[in-house]
Amino acid sequence: xxxxxxxxxxxxxxxxxxxxxxxxxxxxxxxxxxxxxxxxxxxxxxxxxxxxxxxxxxxxxxxxxxxxxxxxxxxxxxxxxxxxxxxxxxxxxxxxxxxxxxxxxxxxxxxxxxxxxxxxxxxxxxxxxxxxxxxxxxxxxxxxxxxxxxxxxxxxxxxxxxxxxxxxxxxxxxxxxxxxxxxxxxxxxxxxxxxxxxxxxxxxxxxxxxxxxxxxxxxxxxxxxxxxxxxxxxxxxxxxxxxxxxxxxxxxxxxxxxxxxxxxxxxxxxxxxxxxxxxxxxxxxxxxxxxxxxxxxxxxxxxxxxxxxxxxxxxxxxxxxxxx
Amino acid sequence: xxxxxxxxxxxxxxxxxxxxxxxxxxxxxxxxxxxxxxxxxxxxxxxxxxxxxxxxxxxxxxxxxxxxxxxxxxxxxxxxxxxxxxxxxxxxxxxxxxxxxxxxxxxxxxxxxxxxxxxxxxxxxxxxxxxxxxxxxxxxxxxxxxxxxxxxxxxxxxxxxxxxxxxxxxxxxxxxxxxxxxxxxxxxxxxxxxxxxxxxxxxxxxxxxxxxxxxxxxxxxxxxxxxxxxxxxxxxxxxxxxxxxxxxxxxxxxxxxxxxxxxxxxxxxxxxxxxxxxxxxxxxxxxxxxxxxxxxxxx
Numbered sequence: 001x002x003x004x005x006x007x008x009x010x011x012x013x014x015x016x017x018x019x020x021x022x023x024x025x026x027x028x029x030x031x032x033x034x035x036x037x038x039x040x041x042x043x044x045x046x047x048x049x050x051x052x053x054x055x056x057x058x059x060x061x062x063x064x065x066x067x068x069x070x071x072x073x074x075x076x077x078x079x080x081x082x083x084x085x086x087x088x089x090x091x092x093x094x095x096x097x098x099x100x101x102x103x104x105x106x107x108x109x110x111x112x113x114x115x116x117x118x119x120x121x122x123x124x125x126x127x128x129x130x131x132x133x134x135x136x137x138x139x140x141x142x143x144x145x146x147x148x149x150x151x152x153x154x155x156x157x158x159x160x161x162x163x164x165x166x167x168x169x170x171x172x173x174x175x176x177x178x179x180x181x182x183x184x185x186x187x188x189x190x191x192x193x194x195x196x197x198x199x200x201x202x203x204x205x206x207x208x209x210x211x212x213x214x215x216x217x218x219x220x221x222x223x224x225x226x227x228x229x230x231x232x233x234x235x236x237x238x239x240x241x242x243x244x245x246x247x248x249x250x251x252x253x254x255x256x257x258x259x260x261x262x263x264x265x266x267x268x269x270x271x272x273x274x275x276x277x278x279x280x281x282x283x284x285x286x287x288x289x290x291x292x293x294x295x296x297x298x299x300x301x302x303x304x305x306x307x308x309x310x311x312x313x314x315x316x317x318x319x320x321x322x323x324x
Numbered sequence: 325x326x327x328x329x330x331x332x333x334x335x336x337x338x339x340x341x342x343x344x345x346x347x348x349x350x351x352x353x354x355x356x357x358x359x360x361x362x363x364x365x366x367x368x369x370x371x372x373x374x375x376x377x378x379x380x381x382x383x384x385x386x387x388x389x390x391x392x393x394x395x396x397x398x399x400x401x402x403x404x405x406x407x408x409x410x411x412x413x414x415x416x417x418x419x420x421x422x423x424x425x426x427x428x429x430x431x432x433x434x435x436x437x438x439x440x441x442x443x444x445x446x447x448x449x450x451x452x453x454x455x456x457x458x459x460x461x462x463x464x465x466x467x468x469x470x471x472x473x474x475x476x477x478x479x480x481x482x483x484x485x486x487x488x489x490x491x492x493x494x495x496x497x498x499x500x501x502x503x504x505x506x507x508x509x510x511x512x513x514x515x516x517x518x519x520x521x522x523x524x525x526x527x528x529x530x531x532x533x534x535x536x537x538x539x540x541x542x543x544x545x546x547x548x549x550x551x552x553x554x555x556x557x558x559x560x561x562x563x564x565x566x567x568x569x570x571x572x573x574x575x576x577x578x579x580x581x582x583x584x585x586x587x588x589x590x591x592x593x594x595x596x597x598x599x600x601x602x603x604x605x606x607x608x609x610x611x612x613x614x615x616x617x618x619x620x621x622x623x
Contacts, residue, residue: 070396071489118423141457279581
């Protein structure tokens with residue numbers, strides 16, 4: 001079984017690992033990678049994406065996407081720190097500007113990510129799986145331009161949102177917080193959605209010892225993967241400590257693993273997920289209507305509350321021992 | 325040389341008259357029409373645009389379909405009287421395969437549009453989407469002449485209210501803007517005698533315009549407006565002959581929140597806050613000359 005996949009990223013340490021996992025999987029045919037503003041501005045996330053593709057020695061086209069969220073930066077003071085330059089304390093920064101992979105002269109494709117998404121989906125002869133692990137701006141824009149693209153979307157797997165766990169604020173997860181309106185448009189688009197929120201990615205933490213085991217797989221991808229995870233562990237230590245010491249979630253790659261082995265996600269619930277735009281602490285919050293209080297809102301996603309950590313680690317090791 | 329213009333429309337009766345005027349006035353060249361959601365659902369604004377262009381002998385003007393919903397919504401529609409299927413036969417012409425947003429970017433970024441005015445007389449969704457995809461577009465569009473907004477009203481005008489975020493992006497883009505708002509359109513009332521004088525020009529386009537304006541006169545007289553308001557045609561007249569409309573530079577901001585004011589074009593026309601003006605706002609129009617311009621254009 002192979003899946004035709006479009007991966008959308010804001011690379012980003014965990015995005016880089018997700019790109020490598022998708023590219024190394026033999027079951028994924030990566031049609032292209034689209035980039036977006038998120039962990040850093042879109043020029044940096046695109047450059048980082050190209051570095052990863054170059055490191056892999058793969059011929060995967062990269063399309064640069066939107067530089068700003070749909071509308072969240074318009075209201076004065078609402079998102080004054082977007083494009084994001086990283087957290088206030090540098091020690092907390094799990095990404096850095098450029099990922100520690102060699103610079104590359106590779107360039108992105110001339111076509112804009114939004115138009116490429118629209119054209120690729122409209123012209124595809126079979127349905128395509130979308131894995132989106134950054135703010136959802138590109139897909140929301142594509143849906144606004146050509147709503148009929150959903151006919152050719154097999155499934156959207158999204159790393160974003162939180163059920164009980166959040167990160168950028170006490171109410172919101174980073175990807176949804178950057179572009180809440182895009183998240184709302186995508187969640188309500190009508191295509192099948194599997195949501196991989198922070199609850200699942202935090203359950204699938206990776207320890208320092210496991211990162212070192214991955215390093216010993218001795219491929220360029222494995223080494224970069226280990227470097228990125230170690231940096232994340234150091235960044236989380238003092239600022240977002242987990243119950244388990246010396247461990248960190250590697251959010252985005254769990255979304256890729258969820259396509260390859262759906263059973264890596266646990267505790268699934270079919271619910272309506274709504275997004276808050278209210279000023280204040282809930283801006284960008286994802287709300288899972290577990291009690292079905294909103295009778296007019298259909299279930300629009302399957303949300304994973306947890307993950308099978310052992311299986312996840314096994315999958316990472318299997319993927320990263322490959323050099324092609 | 326004729327002034328080139330691209331019209332972004334939600335056709336609509338007044339859009340129809342505006343396109344007939346722009347398409348046939350010797351001083352303008354209508355480069356393209358971009359239907360978008362607005363007065364009616366997109367499907368109908370496309371259908372109306374195609375019918376109008378064909379009936380008005382403007383079938384050579386390419387039509388590029390645009391966005392069917394505002395950036396974030398919700399969708400609001402104009403008063404029921406605006407949702408009119410135009411009284412023309414079904415068109416044989418079809419929209420171009422390219423999307424309006426794609427067309428805008430390709431056209432202006434190619435350099436072809438250095439002298440082409442962009443005239444949105446509808447919600448501003450298409451240009452806002454284009455600006456998100458290609459921010460450099462703001463350096464390529466020489467001027468926007470738009471029907472929309474109202475500088476002295478505490479209620480929002482429809483085109484802005486139908487997509488306030490899009491309007492915000494356009495009004496803060498830095499592109500020079502001439503705004504033809506309700507203060508102008510509402511004093512340019514067209515009477516039955518004016519419509520009749522246009523019908524007497526006997527060209528197919530004058531007759532088409534008169535057919536449409538008959539509908540509007542009827543509705544607006546019934547509503548007690550004392551004449552027909554052909555909103556969008558005022559913007560075309562102001563482009564043909566800028567002196568027909570008095571303007572004043574103002575600082576305009578679009579209200580995005582507000583419980584009753586979302587979509588208001590908040591203007592600092594007394595310059596209390598000493599903000600740099602970003603819009604040339606129409607504050608008056610010579611009504612008789614406006615009718616004359618329509619007659620000259622539709623001859």
